[in-house]
Amino acid sequence: MLSWLQHYRRAMLPGDISAGIVVAMMMIPQGMAYALVAGLPPVAGIYASIVPPLLYALFGTSSTQSVGPMAITSLMVASALAPLALPGSALYGVLAAQLALLSGAVLLACGLLRIGFVANFFSRPVMSGFTIGSAILIAWGQVRPLLGGMPPAVHWPSAAMGLGALALLLWARSWMAGTLRRTGLSPVAADIGSKLAPMVVVIGATILVAAMGLDARGVATTGAVPAGLPGLNLATSSAHWQPLLQPALLVGFMVFLISMSGAQALALKRGEKLGSNRELVGLGAANIGSALSGGFPVTGSISRSAVNFAAGANSQLASIITAALLALALVAPTGWLALLPLPALAATIIVAVLGMLDLSLLHTAWRYDRADAAALLATAAGVLVLGVEAGVVVGVALSMGALIWRASRPHIAVLGRIAGSEHFRNVDRYSTETAPGLLMLRVDAGLFFGNVEAVNERIEDELKAHAGTRHLVLVLSAVNSIDTSALFGLGELNTSLSQRGVLLHLAEVKGPVMDRLKQSSLLQALNGRLFLSAAMAWDELAC
Incomplete structure (x- = not known):
């Protein structure tokens, strides 16, 4: 005072x-x-x-x-x-x-x-x-x-x-x-x-x-x-x-x-x-x-x-x-x-x-x-x-x-590599190169109970549009949180992809999100791998 x-x-x-x-x-x-x-x-x-x-x-x-x-x-x-x-x-x-x-x-x-x-x-x-x-x-x-x-x-x-x-x-x-x-x-x-x-x-x-x-x-x-x-x-x-x-x-x-x-x-x-x-x-x-x-x-x-x-x-x-x-x-x-x-x-x-x-x-x-x-x-x-x-x-x-409507419909970008670099951008906005059998998706919002179904639906749509996909990489650089409902949704996606012979990989997972994922069984059940960066995933998976 x-x-x-x-x-x-x-x-x-x-x-x-x-x-x-x-x-x-x-x-x-x-x-x-x-x-x-x-x-x-x-x-x-x-x-x-x-x-x-x-x-x-x-x-x-x-x-x-x-x-x-x-x-x-x-x-x-x-x-x-x-x-x-x-x-x-x-x-x-x-x-x-x-x-x-x-x-x-x-x-x-x-x-x-x-x-x-x-x-x-x-x-x-x-x-x-x-x-x-x-x-x-x-x-x-x-x-x-x-x-x-x-x-x-x-x-x-x-x-x-x-x-x-x-x-x-x-x-x-x-x-x-x-x-x-x-x-x-x-x-x-x-x-x-x-x-x-x-x-x-x-x-x-x-x-x-x-x-x-x-x-x-x-x-x-x-x-x-x-x-x-x-x-x-x-x-x-x-x-x-x-x-x-x-x-x-x-x-x-x-x-x-x-x-x-x-x-x-x-x-x-x-x-x-x-x-x-x-x-x-x-x-x-x-x-x-x-x-x-x-x-x-x-x-x-x-x-x-x-x-x-x-x-x-x-x-x-x-x-x-x-x-x-x-x-x-x-x-x-x-x-x-x-x-x-x-x-x-x-x-x-x-x-x-x-x-x-x-x-x-x-x-x-x-x-x-x-x-x-x-x-x-x-x-x-x-x-x-x-x-x-x-x-x-x-x-x-x-x-x-x-606000709820926007959060329930997060932006998801299909990524490709800008030639000669380690930068990955939206294929609809930049001139990029992609690799056969590899689909990279960047989710631009936190995952929670209100949008996990919409995210899974969009992933399925992209898999149908990219027939022959063997590796699906979710780039989570923009994901600040994953709640329990989204955790189960990712687990169900992982199981579904395994049955179809598609490997699910995660890249650029933020530290706080990784700390929580380590407390779950998702990382042990993941049929793919964790990558520090999208570039490392590309170098490992691109054919």
Whole structure:
């Protein structure tokens, strides 16, 4: 804990202070907006932005990770709690904190048990599909507050403010940084300035509401925001532990994946090394802290972490400063926060999630691996049609199915020798020479119960295609393991070949595989020989 503090230098302080201020300015509108996405009062978003970063700074390993509310986790909260309680009700708030508590416990347990590798089962295409589907859902859910109602029952003052804010934010996203650079600002300062556009737009919209009395004309606002720091929240619902368990598992894994993806990218830029299990502990503690302070599940925000990095954050002290400033914002008079217009907040959410609609991975997967592209599209469609949890399950199931299908159909190459050398290559890809009566096959995968039958079938097909084979050499240079089922399969193949007068030889068996084979009877029963290399088998068997 606090290992970063042991190496802290005074020269790092200015960068941490500036980053802490900049991120705090982002967090106020973002936190309140994401609380609305989660179906909670806006102040819950600020509550979830104070204690969690403090605890992450204590346990986490990323110097630039900004922990707090995020669009995707907020949507997952809304999806998980909607069947259980009415959004905005007291029970809903209790369940949101309870979900954060369970998610934090899951993350903490995974970190202490050092099983962070489980998150690897969520492939990048599945994550991308989940992000795309979630972004579309979130954006669609903000159409009503953006326009003050669904078409055609639009509240025109609200729509004017919402669409105006949306246009300004889209302009800022695409062109504001370039405009600021042309005024003489450095690229880093210009980029940070463009990231603060939501804060400027929300403040401007709030001033308009106050000056023109738009709240009295029907423009929805956040309403009264209670002043003061969040108290200790110990409320739970004993009847809802079990219904919340499955969503908590999913939220916990998504929190870890989202946080790690952003933190790893930034760590690479600084040559830092992240500890995945310590990250799990830090994120678990952050979510437990959010639960105890009346918040909801939190994660490391990719966009805020990037701003934190660009603003000069040198250590976790930047997040501590951000949390302190947000606490001061609640201690100070909060009357102005009550006038924050929901159309402007909806515009900030829509623009934020539009940045998540990155289709480049889909384009790459479609050209490189259609199975991954199908998993991406199925996950996105599942999120849109079936809901967040079901969509992720569909995507993971498809990814695992594709993995099992590939593993059950390993590549097997017929080898020939490149003339004048000791190199052996696939006869379909290279100009090679073969020897009559000798068939050399390279199996390019581990042998296990799921593919041994397919391997034996392919071997039989090749024996039929190469009539007159007297020696079959299995080159096992790419085989890292042979399980018990595959061991029996090789034994049955050896027996079958013996009855047909074909000798079975093994070549280039890896050390760990050989160690296990020595514990079996296969080597003693083998009707052929073991060869150190394919070249030695060729020299001995080629006629």
